Amino acid sequence: MNISENVNISHLTTFKIGGRVKYLFQPQSIDECLEALHIIKNKKLPYFVLGEGSNVLIGSRDYEGAVLSMLGIDHIEMKDSNIKAGSGMINTKLSQYAYDKSIKGFEFMYRMPGSVGGSTLMNARCFGSSMSDVINEVKTINKSLDVQSIPVDEIGFGYKKSLFQNRDHILLEVTFKAEQGNPEEIEMKMRSNEERRLSTHQYDYPSAGCIFKNNYDLGVASGKIIDDLGLKGERIGDAEIYEYHGNFIINNGQASSEDVLQLIQLIQAKAKADKQIDLECEVQFHGQF
Secondary structure, eight states: OEEEEEEGGGGGGTTTTOEEEEEEEEEEHHHHHHHHHHHHHHHOEEEEEEEOOOEEEEEEEOOOEEEEEEETTTOOEEEEEEEETTTTTTTHHHHHHHHHHTOOOOOOTOOOSHOOOOOOOOOOETTTEEEEGGGEEEEETTTTTOOEEEGGGGOOOBBTOGGGGGGEEEEEEEEEEEOOOOHHHHHHHHHHHHHOOOOOOSSOOOOESSSSOOOOTTTTTHHHHHHHOTTTTTTTTEEEOOOOOEEEEEEEOOOOOHHHHHHHHHHHHHHHHHOOOOBBBBBESSSSS
């Protein structure tokens, strides 16, 4: 296991924003993850967990705690009509693996930023599908540092919601349903999803993905609400509300977490004042602000 001290972790996020942390643990297996957590517990350190680092905003100030990077726990196998993937497995790689095995249902994950663990925690959703649609069970470490498996019907999945958001569990491995499909149809959906993402230039600048959840009771996507508020192109420091996608904030080079946070607050305040809408953040906040 690699353990680094006093290291900047901005490179571990898709936003490319973040400060220095006292310790960075990078386990390569479940056993090493347990070892890291015992060290963190014995040192009585505050900590947070990162996967690919999408959907998060890390504070730019120094953090006197630890970060547990799960990217090294990226094993994958197909067994007994299931796919088992480590929480550090990148979504696109899982989608490609499923396609190679002619397994359907994973097309929505193709080119979707993030890793299996973070996407499961958030019950990530796009193109009409959610992580909960394809999950059978999740292996975690609980607060007592015991490994346990939780079946899908006990996870409390909802829209961008799961019990894992209470931070009582660290996700280690996810077992997915493996249903055979037509490889040509699978590939067609994957390419279509990719094109939709490319058409909104989602990969041109560092970002965390969508900043706000959609409120389906309103019947209008948050991106459209922000468009209608005329906020596209609004900029604070090097952070900017993206001209191609109103629900994205991009890093033009040297944006700080404070720049992004001020833009988020600006959007929320204007949505409340002009439309009486409360926009709820989807992006997760970690570290020192």
